[in-house]
Amino acid sequence: xxxxxxxxxxxxxxxxxxxxxxxxxxxxxxxxxxxxxxxxxxxxxxxxxxxxxxxxxxxxxxxxxxxxxxxxxxxxxxxxxxxxxxxxxxxxxxxxxxxxxxxxxxxxxxxxxxxxxxxxxxxxxxxxxxxxxxxxxxxxxxxxxxxxxxxxxxxxxxxxxxxxxxxxxxxxxxxxxxxxxxxxxxxxxxxxxxxxxxxxxxxxxxxxxxxxxxxxxxxxxxxxxxxxxxxxxxxxxxxxxxxxxxxxxxxxxxxxxxxxxxxxxxxxxxxxxxxxxxxxxxxxxxxxxxxxxxxxxxxxxxxxxxxxxxxxxxxxxxxxxxxxxxxxxxx
Numbered sequence: 001x002x003x004x005x006x007x008x009x010x011x012x013x014x015x016x017x018x019x020x021x022x023x024x025x026x027x028x029x030x031x032x033x034x035x036x037x038x039x040x041x042x043x044x045x046x047x048x049x050x051x052x053x054x055x056x057x058x059x060x061x062x063x064x065x066x067x068x069x070x071x072x073x074x075x076x077x078x079x080x081x082x083x084x085x086x087x088x089x090x091x092x093x094x095x096x097x098x099x100x101x102x103x104x105x106x107x108x109x110x111x112x113x114x115x116x117x118x119x120x121x122x123x124x125x126x127x128x129x130x131x132x133x134x135x136x137x138x139x140x141x142x143x144x145x146x147x148x149x150x151x152x153x154x155x156x157x158x159x160x161x162x163x164x165x166x167x168x169x170x171x172x173x174x175x176x177x178x179x180x181x182x183x184x185x186x187x188x189x190x191x192x193x194x195x196x197x198x199x200x201x202x203x204x205x206x207x208x209x210x211x212x213x214x215x216x217x218x219x220x221x222x223x224x225x226x227x228x229x230x231x232x233x234x235x236x237x238x239x240x241x242x243x244x245x246x247x248x249x250x251x252x253x254x255x256x257x258x259x260x261x262x263x264x265x266x267x268x269x270x271x272x273x274x275x276x277x278x279x280x281x282x283x284x285x286x287x288x289x290x291x292x293x294x295x296x297x298x299x300x301x302x303x304x305x306x307x308x309x310x311x312x313x314x315x316x317x318x319x320x321x322x323x324x325x326x327x328x329x330x331x
Contacts, residue, residue: 169262
């Protein structure tokens, strides 16, 4: 091979390399491919469940609506529980009908409250008291059989500090009574427009007296005064040991234009608790009585219970943490 031919051969080999852009991959060294990473799954949405509960204490079957918070299905965690008691002529669906699930969803998303379970039993028109004539022990049922049923079926934090009770109108009356009588079961109680009546039933306003005949199964007729007082938040607040009342976190509010005059009796409850130096939150708010008032102010009670649940969780964490400087005990 001549010198010229040799140079020509070398040039034919070098030319393609010189023509390629600097740093461009060759066919023999393809660029590495980035592996696709799956996005984390979004938590499941909140949902309402409907139960048919065979209430043994009451001798009847009840509808119970249950709100499960976002992420309940896949989290495996345990949740605090709020029990909601509806008003007169209401039912288990009243809480959801008023749009409260969406309100609670928003508060959870904004980190204003922790995720919680909400239980809404159908209280019929029971006043949530242990009935005198029918012997249906509604107050005891709520604090025993229903709580035990919910704790067994759902992933709850089965502790009084992580269990609250809330109600509207008749349900507010019931929530206060049940919590005052069962402070070892419920750690917090709240009420909107609680249907609080005078301690002396002869002092009932005319507008309230129209409901009195239907109370016969509950209080007897004429009204049994001793039984009436035994299930009256004003009487309980005035006579229960201060230590019993002080063990509860208490919130209640009422509209300044309540058509039944419950703003006055709620104010009396405030005065009794204040006089006995029992810590509580009382608010006389602008508004009337009913759906609109409840929907406007229910976020306040949800935040109240959420704060109580957060404190309970923090205290639980402290109790479960090892002492400073101590090693964890291994099994």
